[in-house]
Amino acid sequence: MTGSLVIVGLGPGNPDQMTPEATAAITAAGDFFGYFPYIDRLSLRPDQRRHASDNREELARAKAALAMAASGGRVCVVSGGDPGVFAMAAAVCEAIEEGPEEWRNIDLSIVPGITAMLAVAARIGAPLGHDFCVISLSNNLKPWEVIEKRLIAAAEAGFVMAFYNPISKARPHQLGEAFDILRRHLPSSIPIIFGRAIGRPDETIRTVRLQDASADMADMATCIIVGSPQTRIIERDGKAPLVYSPRSDRGGSA
Amino acid sequence: MTGSLVIVGLGPGNPDQMTPEATAAITAAGDFFGYFPYIDRLSLRPDQRRHASDNREELARAKAALAMAASGGRVCVVSGGDPGVFAMAAAVCEAIEEGPEEWRNIDLSIVPGITAMLAVAARIGAPLGHDFCVISLSNNLKPWEVIEKRLIAAAEAGFVMAFYNPISKARPHQLGEAFDILRRHLPSSIPIIFGRAIGRPDETIRTVRLQDASADMADMATCIIVGSPQTRIIERDGKAPLVYSPRSDRGGSA
Numbered sequence: 193m194t195g196s197l198v199i200v201g202l203g204p205g206n207p208d209q210m211t212p213e214a215t216a217a218i219t220a221a222g223d224f225f226g227y228f229p230y231i232d233r234l235s236l237r238p239d240q241r242r243h244a245s246d247n248r249e250e251l252a253r254a255k256a257a258l259a260m261a262a263s264g265g266r267v268c269v270v271s272g273g274d275p276g277v278f279a280m281a282a283a284v285c286e287a288i289e290e291g292p293e294e295w296r297n298i299d300l301s302i303v304p305g306i307t308a309m310l311a312v313a314a315r316i317g318a319p320l321g322h323d324f325c326v327i328s329l330s331n332n333l334k335p336w337e338v339i340e341k342r343l344i345a346a347a348e349a350g351f352v353m354a355f356y357n358p359i360s361k362a363r364p365h366q367l368g369e370a371f372d373i374l375r376r377h378l379p380s381s382i383p384i385i386f387g388r389a390i391g392r393p394d395e396t397i398r399t400v401r402l403q404d405a406s407a408d409m410a411d412m413a414t415c416i417i418v419g420s421p422q423t424r425i426i427e428r429d430g431k432a433p434l435v436y437s438p439r440s441d442r443g444g445s446a
Numbered sequence: 447m448t449g450s451l452v453i454v455g456l457g458p459g460n461p462d463q464m465t466p467e468a469t470a471a472i473t474a475a476g477d478f479f480g481y482f483p484y485i486d487r488l489s490l491r492p493d494q495r496r497h498a499s500d501n502r503e504e505l506a507r508a509k510a511a512l513a514m515a516a517s518g519g520r521v522c523v524v525s526g527g528d529p530g531v532f533a534m535a536a537a538v539c540e541a542i543e544e545g546p547e548e549w550r551n552i553d554l555s556i557v558p559g560i561t562a563m564l565a566v567a568a569r570i571g572a573p574l575g576h577d578f579c580v581i582s583l584s585n586n587l588k589p590w591e592v593i594e595k596r597l598i599a600a601a602e603a604g605f606v607m608a609f610y611n612p613i614s615k616a617r618p619h620q621l622g623e624a625f626d627i628l629r630r631h632l633p634s635s636i637p638i639i640f641g642r643a644i645g646r647p648d649e650t651i652r653t654v655r656l657q658d659a660s661a662d663m664a665d666m667a668t669c670i671i672v673g674s675p676q677t678r679i680i681e682r683d684g685k686a687p688l689v690y691s692p693r694s695d696r697g698g699s700a
Contacts, residue, residue: 201568208465211457276573297682302569304568306558306559314528321532321535328576334697337697341697345599437536439536
C-alpha cells in the first residue's frame with residue numbers, strides 16, 4: 193500500500209543541465225508537488241498531475257506529498273537547482289521526523305541537481321576554486337544575528353562565499369546589511385558576482401567590486417558569489433573577464 | 447586559427463548523473479585531458495584522442511590543453527564532479543593568467559557537474575540543509591594553519607562542513623588532526639557522514655558520531671560531511687537512517 197516519494201533537483205533551468213536520472217524520475221512519477229515556477233518547467237503526460245504551491249509553504253507541501261505517498265502514490269517533489277541546498281529535501285526530512293510513524297516506511301529517494309552557485313561559477317571562471325561557504329540570507333527561519341556572525345566568521349577566515357535567497361519583497365534590507373558587514377571585514381576591492389537565471393534565455397551575470405555592490409543589483413532569483421581577498425580577475429579583449437580563486441591559498445590575507 | 451577549450455564536469459561517476467550538456471561537449475571535442483580515472487570513464491570515437499595524466503599535475507595539464515587549443519584544437523578538460531570545486535577550472539584560469547596573451551583569446555567554456563557533496567547528501571537525507579562550508583583538507587597548496595583556522599571558524603559559527611581531499615598516501619595525518627580539532631569545538635555526538643563512490647557499483651555510505659570518527663574510515667575518494675550541533679538523525683525500521691540539518695537554524699547551539 194505504501195508508495196514512493198522522490199525529491200528531484202531540476203538544475204538551474206536549462207533543460208541540458210538536468211541529469212538523465214532526474215528525467216527518468218519524472219517519467220516514473222504520477223503526482224508532482226513544488227513551487228509554481230518549478231512545476232511549470234515540467235513537460236508532463238495527461239495522466240500525471242500537478243500540485244503547485246507558493247514558495248513559503250515548504251513544510252505544508254512536504255506533508256501533502258508524504259500523505260499521498262503513504263496512501264500508495266508515486267509522488268515527486270521538485271526543487272530548482274539541487275534539492276539538498278536550501279530546498280525541499282530538508283523540509284521533507286523535517287516532516288518525516290514530526291509525522292506519523294508510517295511516513296518512515298515510504299520508499300524515499302533524492303536525485304541531486306546542479307545547484308545555482310555551480311552554474312554561476314562555471315559561467316565566469318572558477319570563483320569557488322578554493323574553500324567556500326554557502327549561506328542563505330533569509331531570516332525567515334533563522335535569526336539575523338546568526339547570519340551576521342557567519343558572515344564575519346567567513347570573511348575573517350578567508351572563505352569565498354555564495355549567497356542564496358539574497359533578497360525578497362518581505363526581506364528588502366538583508367542584502368544591503370550583508371554588504372555593509374562585509375565592507376567592515378574585507379578589502380573593498382574584492383569581486384562580487386551577481387548571477388541570475390543562468391542557462392535560461394534571460395540570463396544575466398555581472399561582476400563588481402565590493403565597494404560598488406548594492407542590493408538593487410539582485411532579486412530573489414539571483415545567486416551571489418563573494419570573492420576572497422585572493423580572488424582574481426583576468427581581463428580579456430572582447431570577452432567577459434574571468435574570475436577565479438586560486439588553488440594556492442594563503443588564507444585570507446590580501 | 448584559435449581553437450576552443452571546454453572544461454567538463456563528469457559528475458560523481460554514475461552516467462545518469464552526467465548532464466546532457468556535458469555529453470554534448472564531449473561529443474564535440476577532439477582531444478581530452480584529465481586525470482587517468484576520469485579519462486577512463488569516457489566512451490570516445492576512434493578520431494578522439496586521450497591525454498591522461500596524474501592527479502598532482504593539474505597546472506601542467508592545463509597548460510598542455512591551452513597550448514593545443516591555441517593552435518586550433520577542439521580541446522576538452524575533464525573533471526570528476528564539478529570542475530569549479532577543487533578541480534580543473536581554477537588550474538586553467540591560473541594557467542591563462544600566467545600564460546601568453548593569446549591564451550586569453552581561446553573560446554573557453556565550463557560545463558558544471560554534480561559535485562560529490564551533493565551526491566552524498568542526496569543519498570542520506572539533507573545534511574547540507576542549512577548554511578555550510580566546503581573545505582579541502584589538502585595542504586599541498588595551502589598551509590595547514592589556514593585549514594585549522596577555517597575548521598575552528600566553521601565549527602564556532604555553526605556551519606555544516608563538507609570535506610574534499612580528506613586523506614592521501616602523501617597526507618595520512620590531516621584527517622585525524624581535523625577530527626581532533628572538531629572534538630575540541632563541537633559536541634561529540636554530531637553526525638559525520640563518509641560517502642565514497644556514490645552512484646557507482648562500489649558505493650559506500652556510513653554515518654558515525656564525531657566521538658567515533660577516525661581517519662581510517664576514509665580514503666582519497668571519500669567526501670565527508672560533518673553535521674552541525676543542529677543536525678538530526680531519523681531512525682527507520684529496516685531502512686538506513688536519514689540525516690538532515692533543519693531549515694530553522696538557531697546557529698550553532700546544541
